[in-house]
Amino acid sequence: MEQALATNLTETDTGEDRAADLRGKIHALLAGGDCSQAQIARVSGLSAAALSSWLKGAYKGDNSAVEEKLLKWLGARDRNARTSAAMPAAPAWVDTPTGRRIHAVLMFAQAAGDLGCIYGGAGLGKTKALQSYAAASPNVWVSTMSPAHGGVSSALEEIAEAIGLRGIPGRAARLQRELVNRLNNTGGLLIVDEAQHLNMRSLEAIRAIHDATGVGLVLCGNEAVFARLTGGSREATFAQLFSRLGKRLRLTKAAPGDVDAMADAFGVMGTAERRFLAGIASKPGALRGVVKTLRLASVFAAGKGESLTVDHLNAAWHDLAGEG
Structure with a gap:
């Protein structure tokens, strides 16, 4: 469809012929279900009302300006389609030796109801391996943290979203209670990716959910994750987490x-x-x-x-x- 609709209009084309040809191409895209009128308006920089009026031939504003925006959008769309056709998709999952080592930690943590830690350099396929394991296993949830999730409430909200609990009012204690109720007796596995963004209180709150439910828990991220668990001098607050660590995997380079x-x-x-x-x-x-x-x-x-x-x-x- 995209190749058939590749525009041969140029910026030097003018008048009713250009407008009619352009309308025909847009109507063909809409009829083929390739995109909606709202999507075309959004990505071309037009208002929905202006596009609708122009498609009917009833636009009272600057028709040339509308047509120029649509021409640019169509041209970019065709170029992107040609590039995408030549570029192979990145595989969702490739069974690598490193991926199998990651899966082994996840399987252990879920089967034993234990705490695991996977940490190391970027670009080694950690996140892809986590996602592939979750896709193939029941009661496995992946919650990805960011700098916005460092606090207890925001971290628990992100976990609640990952396991399908939404719109829970109240503070962190209420969230934690609801998470415990949901995860208890599931034999599941909670995976927290990018866990280096969590502060110590957030890690302790997540560890408490693991303790209360027996659900497997794996923390994954960069080297800072394990450093956070060891706490350097291993003060008592860090020892609570470190002493529960059942299996760890450090990844430094690709195999x-x-x-x-x-x-x-x-x-x-x-x-x-x-x-x-x-x-x-x-x-x-x-x-x-x-x-x-x-x-x-x-x-x-x-x-x-x-x-x-x-x-x-x-x-x-x-x-x-x-x-x-």
Whole structure:
């Protein structure tokens, strides 16, 4: 549909012919269900009323200005469609050795009703592994924290949202009680991702839910997560958490098998190409950098009608770094 509707209108086209042709293309998109009138208005920068009137040929304002905005939107839409067609989608989940190690911690914590911690560098597939485990397992909830969730109430609200509890009035104590009631006797697993954003009181509140329900709990994030649990000198307040830690996993770099699995997922079989990808995986960003490079390199290769080579990977890597 998108290729068939690729606009051949230019900014030099004028008059009723351009307006009629443009209306026809917009009506075809609407009829095909590719997008709604409200969506077109929003992304093109028009008001819904102006677009509606223009589509009926009844707009009393500056019709040329409306048409210019729609032309720019259609042109951008077509360019994005061509790029997307050449760019392979990032896989939702690739079964890597690191991913299996993460799953092992999650399975242990859920089966034993224990507390686990997964921590380390960025770009190693931690979040993807958490999501894949949750998607394949009953009573597993992933709650992702951010700097906005450092306090007890905001952290508990985010967890409540993740497990399907919404609109609970009251303070942190009420939220905690409702969470305990919901999680009790589920045999489930609560995964808190990006847990480095939580302060000590929030961690203790979440630990109390684990203690009260026996639900498995895994804290995941960067190195600061484990540092928070050990507390450096391990004062009593930190010891409460650390003493309950049943299983931990520190990830510092991608495993060799991780790169091979990712290359397999993208159909990259050449030895030289895999060696280049392994070099990317050894840098900050690790597997995330590998995936981004593979996707952009695929666009470069498709644009030249060639099979993906080291040259395409090298060009993509430098382009992503702003050196292209």
